[in-house]
Amino acid sequence: xxxxxxxxxxxxxxxxxxxxxxxxxxxxxxxxxxxxxxxxxxxxxxxxxxxxxxxxxxxxxxxxxxxxxxxxxxxxxxxxxxxxxxxxxxxxxxxxxxxxxxx
Amino acid sequence: xxxxxxxxxxxxxxxxxxxxxxxxxxxxxxxxxxxxxxxxxxxxxxxxxxxxxxxxxxxxxxxxxxxxxxxxxxxxxxxxxxxxxxxxxxxxxxxxxxxxxxxxxxxxxxxxxxxxxxxxxxxxxxxxxxxxxxxxxxxxxxxxxxxxxxxxxxxxxxxxxxxxxxxxxxxxxxxxxxxxxxxxxxxxxxxxxxxxxxxxxxxxxxxxxxxxxxxxxxxxxxxxxxxxxxxxxxxxxxxxxxxxxxxxxxxxxxxxxxxxxxxxxxxxxxxxxxxxxxxxxxxxxxxxxxxxxxxxxxxxxxxxxxxxxxxxxxxxxxxxxxxxxxxxxxxxxxxxxxxxxxxxxxxxxxxxxxxxxxxxxxxxxxxxxxxxxxxxxxxxxxxxxxxxxxxxxxxxxxxxxxxxxxxxxxxxxxxxxxxxxxxxxxxxxxxxxxxxxxxxxxxxxxxxxxxxxxxxxxxxxxxxxxxxxxxxxxxxxxxxx
Numbered sequence: 001x002x003x004x005x006x007x008x009x010x011x012x013x014x015x016x017x018x019x020x021x022x023x024x025x026x027x028x029x030x031x032x033x034x035x036x037x038x039x040x041x042x043x044x045x046x047x048x049x050x051x052x053x054x055x056x057x058x059x060x061x062x063x064x065x066x067x068x069x070x071x072x073x074x075x076x077x078x079x080x081x082x083x084x085x086x087x088x089x090x091x092x093x094x095x096x097x098x099x100x101x102x103x
Numbered sequence: 104x105x106x107x108x109x110x111x112x113x114x115x116x117x118x119x120x121x122x123x124x125x126x127x128x129x130x131x132x133x134x135x136x137x138x139x140x141x142x143x144x145x146x147x148x149x150x151x152x153x154x155x156x157x158x159x160x161x162x163x164x165x166x167x168x169x170x171x172x173x174x175x176x177x178x179x180x181x182x183x184x185x186x187x188x189x190x191x192x193x194x195x196x197x198x199x200x201x202x203x204x205x206x207x208x209x210x211x212x213x214x215x216x217x218x219x220x221x222x223x224x225x226x227x228x229x230x231x232x233x234x235x236x237x238x239x240x241x242x243x244x245x246x247x248x249x250x251x252x253x254x255x256x257x258x259x260x261x262x263x264x265x266x267x268x269x270x271x272x273x274x275x276x277x278x279x280x281x282x283x284x285x286x287x288x289x290x291x292x293x294x295x296x297x298x299x300x301x302x303x304x305x306x307x308x309x310x311x312x313x314x315x316x317x318x319x320x321x322x323x324x325x326x327x328x329x330x331x332x333x334x335x336x337x338x339x340x341x342x343x344x345x346x347x348x349x350x351x352x353x354x355x356x357x358x359x360x361x362x363x364x365x366x367x368x369x370x371x372x373x374x375x376x377x378x379x380x381x382x383x384x385x386x387x388x389x390x391x392x393x394x395x396x397x398x399x400x401x402x403x404x405x406x407x408x409x410x411x412x413x414x415x416x417x418x419x420x421x422x423x424x425x426x427x428x429x430x431x432x433x434x435x436x437x438x439x440x441x442x443x444x445x446x447x448x449x450x451x452x453x454x455x456x457x458x459x460x461x462x463x464x465x466x467x468x469x470x471x472x473x474x475x476x477x478x479x480x481x482x483x484x485x486x487x488x489x490x491x492x493x494x495x496x497x498x499x500x501x502x503x504x505x506x507x508x509x510x511x512x513x514x515x516x517x518x519x520x521x522x523x524x525x526x527x528x529x530x531x532x533x534x535x536x537x538x539x540x541x542x543x544x545x546x547x548x549x550x551x552x553x554x555x556x557x558x559x560x561x562x563x564x565x566x567x568x569x570x571x572x573x574x575x576x577x578x579x580x581x582x583x584x
Contacts, residue, residue: 004473004476004477006467010467011463014463014466014467014470015447015463016447017466017470018421018425018450018462018463018466019425019428019443019446019447019450020447020450020451020459020462020463021444021447021448021450021451021452022451023451030456031459031460031463034460035460035463035464035467038413038464040410041409041410041413041414042410042414042468042476042477042480044407044410045407045410045411045414045477045480045481045484046476046480047407048404048407048484048487050480050483050484050486050487053483053486053487053490054483054486055479055482055483055485055486056482056483056485056486056489057311057482058311058341059297059298059311059489059532059533059558060297060298060341060343060533065337065340065344067337078204078205081187081188081202081204081205082204082431082432084202084204085201085202085204085431085432085433086430086431086432087429087430087432087433087434087435088435094430094431096430096442096445097439097441097442097445098441098442099442101441
């Protein structure tokens with residue numbers, strides 16, 4: 001199987017998926033170098049025989065966590081605290097840029 | 104009264120006798136902070152006024168004999184725990200002005216028990232790192248050698264306790280972030296079983312590894328804090344539904360007699376600094392002398408630990424950091440021209456390189472094309488490691504290793520990647536681990552050893568560590584600086 005490799009194009013796609021801006025070519029080169037070094041980790045993990053093993057998703061014994069179905073309203077004070085932290089707001093809403101753009 | 108050398112237990116004894124007040128103890132901490140913090144830079148912010156007020160309230164409660172389990176005890180808090188109304192930055196520019204809207208569960212529990220918060224301590228940005236050099240704000244030094252790293256990511260908390268600015272501290276541990284710096288700074292550092300302590304209100308790194316833990320100078324002091332902060336919390340869905348457990352129970356008479364201690368065969372495969380190898384050998388002898396049985400255990404999958412950790416941690420990082428979108432809180436770039444552009448620029452402008460690199464690697468290993476070969480494969484190899492550790496636990500009670508195979512390096516240098524794999528395995532398998540200081544190197548730097556127990560066997564872990572601590576021969580009265 002082909003080894004994992006981060007190409008220029010792949011980095012661009014990955015950065016878009018992560019919604020992470022890459023500043024300039026210098027930063028891009030640094031990412032490519034470091035990330036391709038990290039690809040060695042993926043190769044190492046192809047070594048062992050794990051054909052009979054299931055992936056670990058939890059280290060706890062899976063169990064249901066039950067609680068009574070009681071609505072606990074968010075105290076006004078907490079609402080206010082949360083809105084204080086908003087970079088931009090209008091009334092009791094977070095304000096964001098237009099989501100749907102004209103193509 | 105001189106208090107900076109007191110353990111939590113000793114301090115509480117003096118409180119109870121009326122020989123010492125919490126206000127006095129807290130003032131002494133700040134005196135020490137004033138003298139030492141400019142050099143060590145453990146604290147990002149102190150909260151003197153609030154702490155002294157809380158200490159005075161504690162003194163009244165102690166006097167009236169209505170105090171909680173940690174009434175009046177000063178404690179330092181890592182900068183990724185939310186304290187209502189106060190800044191929590193996780194040492195990131197993204198959260199520079201973030202004011203916590205509520206208390207973390209452990210903060211709630213500590214407040215109820217009467218602990219007094221001294222201030223927030225430095226860390227690697229979002230706990231990503233092992234040296235505290237990745238902080239966006241300050242470079243914390245090792246109090247025993249100011250040119251060297253304190254370890255990390257909880258390097259601020261470890262160095263604050265190591266330099267006696269605080270008798271104890273909270274930290275978080277995702278891949279050794281408490282137990283490695285504890286060894287480097289000469290203190291006891293503990294990470295519980297996954298699920299023992301609630302993480303509600305703590306800034307997440309990798310959710311299947313993250314745990315809250317502690318720093319202090321004794322195992323008993325550690326157990327005391329853990330008795331307070333552990334226990335059920337429905338707001339962290341993986342939190343075990345335990346009621347109160349007193350982890351200090353039986354520690355005074357704890358013994359290593361007939362305990363079977365496993366020493367991994369794989370220790371021989373990695374380079375270990377001579378001072379650490381000597382100290383570890385000596386520690387093993389002392390344990391043997393107490394009647395423990397030492398056996399060799401074989402866990403070949405240790406060699407996959409660095410790769411496993413990187414792949415799974417980065418995947419979880421990319422998911423967790425996705426919540427930092429600049430919309431609801433944190434930094435929002437003024438340069439965005441569309442919503443997507445605003446997300447991308449907000450992160451790019453406010454996050455450090457290490458964080459961004461991990462996000463990209465994590466996004467890559469979770470990508471539809473790579474998922475099976477990368478993330479899914481890693482989780483299967485993780486099962487292999489867990490199975491081998493479980494197999495080892497059929498023959499032994501605890502696994503015993505050095506806390507790090509390497510002494511702290513100078514700023515700008517890196518530790519060998521294998522230096523912490525034996526403590527990192529605890530996070531991959533959800534196991535409890537504790538670092539106990541064992542010796543000083545010829546250059547006067549502390550060295551720690553590490554006990555790893557079975558999951559939810561934390562009480563026995565404390566007992567073994569407490570029994571060892573009694574015979575470790577570590578001089579706890581020695582002060583750095």
